[in-house]
Amino acid sequence: MITISRVMAAAVLAFGTALGAAGPAQADQQVLEGVFTYTQQDGLTGDWDIHPSCVPTVGDLREPLYLPVACRLHVTSFPEVKSGDAVLINGVWAYDTTIADGVICSDGSPLQVVQTIEFDTVTMTGTRTDTHAPGCNGELPATMIKTPFTLAFKGPLNNPVDRYPLICEPGGLRRCF
Template structure:
């Protein structure tokens, strides 16, 4: 019995040591504010204009938390305006949107409904759920379109990779990424100015 307990204690200690000495997680930063060229097979060329807007992590955190990128990113929204070169036509309308991307599972992600996402066999269109997710460092991502069973179409999920290439910074540049300063008081609503 003692040998088993010692072996279990040793295995537990080794696992705890490995967890403590593992490399720290990579900070997930918002991409640089600016314009980007969006490229995806089968889609028209589109320009994404991105700007990050963050709120103060919490008025009750210790001062060093305010410089922690992971904590700062938790309170950030990435505002994306996607506009194709030509606004006319269904294909161009499918890639045109204004959305707030949130950090979800390590990816900047937005979900929304596209009223013309699927073309019905008998004519007309049916709504689809669109999801765009991308990394901040390589600016590579995946577009997922979910079509429920409707108007004669079977349910389906399409996944298509895409890339974003930085074109230029915003003009004028963003001066204050943290415009809201909030003071969270216990038992009271937050006070933001």
């Protein structure tokens, strides 16, 4: 009987530890708007201008729902980090850009690089991932470089943004125009 009690206690303890070790539930992402300072772990810094563009989600047609899932963040960046349109994917904002001449080989030919940016607006942290296939006549293997970064609010945009530019009908099919 004591052995069964000990096994049950160990199982409860293990289950409780697993739950306690899990991080907090993913909070809803924010729709950022403004000028943000981008700072990589290696010291690279620059400014991001983020302009949101959203459409109301109609849900069950009673009321428009203003959710981040129906938004796109237009990120204007600095030369080392490419600009793009971030969308909400798997709980984080993300976008990809292709850089045709991301690496210049020793013979002068270009090698394409794909830059993926993912960021969390709750923690204001993210990851920049640069990848390329093997190239340069066998000189370079396939590579993936992940660089963490942080974002910090610097100020508002110079021009105000209408986050929800569409006007939706008050009833019925909730057509937006």
